[in-house]
Amino acid sequence: MTGATRDPVDELVGALAPEVPPPAIRRRDVVLVTGPWLAGSSSVVALLRERRPDVEFVESDDLRPGQAPVAVVFVASAVAPLTDSDCAVLDAAAAxxxxxxxxxxxxxxxxxxxxxxxxxxxxxxxxxxxYRGVPWVGVAAAPDLGSPRIDDLLAALDAALLDPSLQRRNRLRAWEFRLIDAARRHREAVESPGRAARVAALQAERTEAARAVRVGKSERAVALRSQIQQARLQLSYFARNRCASVRTELQEDAAEVTRRGVPQFLGYVEQRMSAVVGEVDAGIVEHLTDVAVELGVAPDRVAPARVSVPAVGRPPLKSRGLETRLMVLVGGGFGLGVALSLSRLFADLAPGWTVAGAVVCTLIGVAVAAWMVGTRALLLDRAVIDRWIGERAAALRSSLDEAVATRVLATEMAMTSVLAHQVEVDNARLAADLNRIDVELREHAAARSQAAAARDAALPSVLAALTRVRHELSASGSDEGVAGEQNDAVSVIAAQQGPGR
Known part of the structure; x- marks a missing residue:
């Protein structure tokens, strides 16, 4: 506002705080009647309109934003004393x-x-x-019995409206609200709840990001160690169990093999050993692949299969000449004894068949001797094959144990390398996140410093203007109101200066 029409109060305050704009309100020549819910304000405003048609009485809904009345009638109920929310209604109406x-x-x-x-x-x-100088009266706007009682309210309202300083006091009160709001804005610019919440959130995010990387690294290391140990135990047990089962199976088959079936049985043993190697190898690949997937590592990082059937010589079935000669001697003696016994039996029972019986007995003796030698040789071959199967199974078990250990170790090294790379990636991402958070924190700190500097520069003039406005309000009121307003100005100025300076 410029020129000769500028309000004297605006000039007074503008000289002290020129950076604060005048109150952006439009004063209406009305009296606002308001109060808590169910206090009876509607009945009071209706009776006031009836008794004083020369004055315009309105309720809160009749005022638009930016409009202010010349006076406020605050209606409270006689049912119970005021509450904090009721006082807030008056604060908003008489701001x-x-x-x-x-x-x-x-x-x-x-x-x-x-x-x-x-x-x-x-x-x-x-x-x-x-509010220490506010007059209090009792009214009965819509009594059940008797006439309405509103004369005291009309008298107090007339006295207030006829006060020659009414316009000046209202303008001073509007300026007081504007200056208090300006001081509050300067404080909030420094100690902004939104900025403080954002800074707290950023600090929590920073702490959580660092903790997540640290905990993730520890969890991955523990998980890798646990999974590798379990894989080593389970695969070793699986390999040994398969070796034991195939050994038992082949030894049972060896106990029934014939001399003609020995070559085919040896080939069958090789096939079964190769099948066990394939089963164990497939089990190793499957188990380690599952471990890799569970740890978040690509399955192709699992070490390739390198299990092979150990080379073991064939059983010594032909190099036993001394034992064969001994068995021939024993079988021949046993066959000779059988032949002599049968020949004497034929000689006693049929003397005419003595020569024929001797020939027959000789053939029987030879057959018995040959059977004994062949049976003993077969049993010996079975025993040799049984021992050979045991040696073959032991060699296979040793080879599979070595393969399991080698494969698990290679897989552990590969997964450790992958997890180490993951740690590097996490650390790089953490560094980027921390840098972003620190940049924003520095921006908030700089904004707070700038707001503090602006507050320190502007707040003294605002407080000086507020002190002058409250002094003018006190000077235009009663003696009791003067003392109250002065004390209020001192307390508000102290509150304004306390946290900000």
Whole structure:
């Protein structure tokens, strides 16, 4: 505002705090009647409109944003004393208006309304010192019996509206609200709840990011160690179990093999050994692949199969000449004994068949001797094959144990390398996240410093203007109001300077 039409209050405050714009309100020549819910304000405003048609009385819904009344009538109920929310209703209604008249409604229905009025006055005075000079009256706008009682309210309202300093006091009160809001904005710019919450969130995010990388590294290392140990135990047990089962199976088959089936049986043993090697190899690949997938490692990093059937010589079935000669001698003696026994039996029973019986007995003896030699040779071959199968199974078990250990170790090394690379990736990502968070934290710190500098530069003039406005308000009121306003100015200025300076 410029020129000769500028308000004297605006000039007074503008000279002290030129950076604060004037209050952006439009003063309407109306009286606002408001109060808590069910306090009776609607009945009061209706009766006021009837008794004083020359004055425009409105309710809260009749005022648009940016409009302020010249006076406020605050209606409280005689049912119970005021609450904090009721005081907040008055604060919002009288934010830009100095003139306030308080009334306790429904006094016709409550005999103790004077006690409630005294308690309401005490509560309102304790709520804000600006209300210490507010007049309190009792009204009965819509009594069940008798005439309405509103004369005291009209008298107090007329006295307030006829005050020659009414316009100046209202403008000063609007300026007080504007200056308090400006001081609050300067404080919030420094100690912004949104900025503080964002800084706290960034610090928590920073801590959580570092903890997540640290915990992830430990968890992966523990998981790798656990999975590798389990794989080593399970695969070793699987290989030994397969070797034991194939050994038992082949030894049972060897106990029934014939001399003609020995060559084919040896080939069968080789096939079974190769099959066991293939089964163990497939089991190793499958198990280690599952471990890799569970640890988040690509399955192609599992070491390739390198298990082979160990080379073991064939059983010594032909190099036993001395034992064969001994068996021939024993079998020949046993066959000779059988032949002599049978020949004597034929000679006693059929003397005419003595020569033929001798020939037959000789053939039987030779057959018995040959059978004994062949049977003993077969049993010996089976025993040799049984021992050979045991040696073959032991060699296979040793080879498979070595293969399991080698494969598990190679897989562990490959997975350790992959997990080490993952740790590097996590550390790089953590460094990027921490750098981003630190940059934003520095930006918030710089913004806070700039806001503090702006506050320190602007707040003294704002506080000086607020002190002058409250002094003017106190000077235009009663003696009691003067003391109250001065104390209020001192307390507000101390509160403004405390956290900011």
């Amino acid at each position: 830009h208006t100095d003139v306030v008249v308080a009334a306790v409604a429904k006094i016709d229905a409550h005999a103790n309304w004077r006690d409630v009025l005294d308690e309401d006055r005490r509560i309102l005075d304790a709520h804000d010192e600006r």
